[in-house]
Every structure is written in C-alpha cells, then in structure tokens.
Amino acid sequence: MLCWIVCYLIWLISALDGSCSELPPVDNSVFVGNETDEQILGIYLCIKGYHLVGKQSLVFDRSKEWNASLPECHLGHCPDPVLEHGKISSSGPVNASDKITFECNDSYVLKGSNWSQCLEDHTWAPPFPICRSRDCEPPGALVHGYFEGETFTSGSVVTYYCEDGYDLVGTQMLQCIDGEWNSSYPTCESIQETPKPAEQSALEKAILAFQESNDLCSATENFVRRLKEGGLTMEEVKFSLEIKKTKLKTDILLKYHS
Incomplete structure (x- = not known):
C-alpha cells in the first residue's frame, strides 16, 4: 500500500509542475501510478461495493495522451445473475x-x-x-424390444416389451417425474432353453421293466413286452448286451491298470 501512495505522489508532483496532463477522473475509484524513464503506468481500483468495467491499466507517454478509454466503477460487486425459465x-x-x-x-x-x-x-x-423442463426426453429403445407410450410429459408412463424368444430384465413400467424417468431402462435377454433329458433306449426300458417285478416269470414277460414295444428283436438285444459286456470289461481293465 505504501508503494502505491509513493508512486501516486510522484505522479501528482509531475502533474503539478506541468509535465503531465490532468489525471482523468473515474468516479468511485482510486488511481495508482508508477513512473519510469519514458512513461507512467497507472491503474484504477474501485472502492468497496463497486466493480470495474473496462480496462484497468492506462499508460501515459511523451505524447501526453492516454492510450485507452477510461474504465468505469459500477455499483455492485458480482456479475448480474441470470436464470433462464x-x-x-x-x-x-x-x-x-x-x-x-x-x-x-x-x-x-x-x-x-x-x-x-x-x-x-x-x-x-x-x-x-x-x-x-418437467417433461422427459423420449425413452431409450431396446435391442430386441420396444415400448408403448406416446406422451412423455410429467406423470406419463411407458411400458416395455421384448420380442419372442427374449425375457425382460429390469423395470417394465417407467414414469416421467420432474423431467427424469424414475428407473433405468430394462434389457431384453435371450431365453435359454432347458435341455431335455436324454430318452431311454428300448433296451434300457426293457431292463427296467424286468427289475420292477420280483417274480421271475412276470419279470420275463415284462422284459419281452417292452422289447416288442420298442421294436427290438432278440438278436438285436443279444448284440447290444455283448457290446455293453465288452465295454464293462474294458472299463474294469483300465481302472485296474491306472
């Protein structure tokens, strides 16, 4: 602050002896000057409660003319507030x-x-x-899905659906509340089909029918009946049993040597 006062006094003395032109007045401000060999640099500082509008720094040169228009100190300390809508x-x-x-x-x-x-x-x-705005933007479209609803004003509702073969994951109904949808958009995910259990062969069904009866005669009759229903002949049954027998022996040997 002391430096500013000294600089201002130097400028003021120069002005009084005629070497400088009169200090340009700016209402509600304080001028601070700093003299060099060829020019004087001055700045305007607005008093408390005012803010500067325009260029703050001014230079006085040998032509004795200020090189810029004067600023102004406006009442008020902050830029004018703006609120659209x-x-x-x-x-x-x-x-x-x-x-x-x-x-x-x-x-x-x-x-x-x-x-x-x-x-x-x-x-x-x-x-x-x-x-x-209290109205919402159009809701997002779904891959493999769509929504029903034509208005997106505050309070309106849209409902989402998926194409055949897809399940809806998430909230199905969304409502517009004060410019925002009340939930995130759902998704449509492919339906995973449950694998069907492998069907039993005619021979396996016949064997099961044989095991269901404790009486040997009844068990044999059930076995033969199941074979006929499956369209198998005794030769085919014998061949299948031989294959199963060979496989069992092979599995036993592999297990024994491992």
Whole structure:
C-alpha cells in the first residue's frame, strides 16, 4: 500500500509542475501510478461495493495522451445473475455478501441450490441452478424390444416389451417425474432353453421293466413286452448286451491298470 501512495505522489508532483496532463477522473475509484524513464503506468481500483468495467491499466507517454478509454466503477460487486425459465429475487446491483433466491416458471423444476451469495472475490456461491423442463426426453429403445407410450410429459408412463424368444430384465413400467424417468431402462435377454433329458433306449426300458417285478416269470414277460414295444428283436438285444459286456470289461481293465 505504501508503494502505491509513493508512486501516486510522484505522479501528482509531475502533474503539478506541468509535465503531465490532468489525471482523468473515474468516479468511485482510486488511481495508482508508477513512473519510469519514458512513461507512467497507472491503474484504477474501485472502492468497496463497486466493480470495474473496462480496462484497468492506462499508460501515459511523451505524447501526453492516454492510450485507452477510461474504465468505469459500477455499483455492485458480482456479475448480474441470470436464470433462464425462472425468476430472481433481486433486480438491481448486488453488493458483497448479498444473497439472492431463485424460482422456476411453471412446467419447470429447479435443479441446484435455490439461493446464491455474492462473495468478496466477485463470484457467486453456490453456483447458479438451472430450470429444467418437467417433461422427459423420449425413452431409450431396446435391442430386441420396444415400448408403448406416446406422451412423455410429467406423470406419463411407458411400458416395455421384448420380442419372442427374449425375457425382460429390469423395470417394465417407467414414469416421467420432474423431467427424469424414475428407473433405468430394462434389457431384453435371450431365453435359454432347458435341455431335455436324454430318452431311454428300448433296451434300457426293457431292463427296467424286468427289475420292477420280483417274480421271475412276470419279470420275463415284462422284459419281452417292452422289447416288442420298442421294436427290438432278440438278436438285436443279444448284440447290444455283448457290446455293453465288452465295454464293462474294458472299463474294469483300465481302472485296474491306472
């Protein structure tokens, strides 16, 4: 601060002895100058409660003319607040520490803080909110699916469906609430078919029929009946049994030598 005062006094003495032109006045400001060999560099500082509009630094050279237009000190400490599709409590200049409030127009909803304060560093905090439409954007389309619903205004509902062969995973009905869908979109996933159990051969069915009866005669009759129902002859049965016998021997030998 002392340096600024000394610099200003040097500039003032130069002005009084006629070597400088009169100091250009700027209301509600303080001028600080710094003299060099060929020129004087000056800056304007607005007093508390005002903010500078225009170029702050000015240079006085040998032509004794200022090289820039003068700035102005405007009442108010922060940039004018703006809220699209809404209203602000203040309509005039805002000073440091002043607070303002926000309100959205009908059919819009406020997203963010409903108030803000002008700080000493010429900024607003919290940041200004936005007014978002209460209507929703069209919902997303599904791969292998579709939705039913033609309006997306606040309160409207859309319903999702999947194509044949696909299952819906997630919320089927979505509702528009204050500009946002109340749930994430579902998905359509392919239906996994359950594998069918392997069918028993005619011989296996005949063997099971044989085992179901404790009486040997009844068991034999059941066995023969099942063979006939399956269309098997005794020769085919004998051949199948020989194959099973050979396989059993092979499995036993492999297990014994392993």
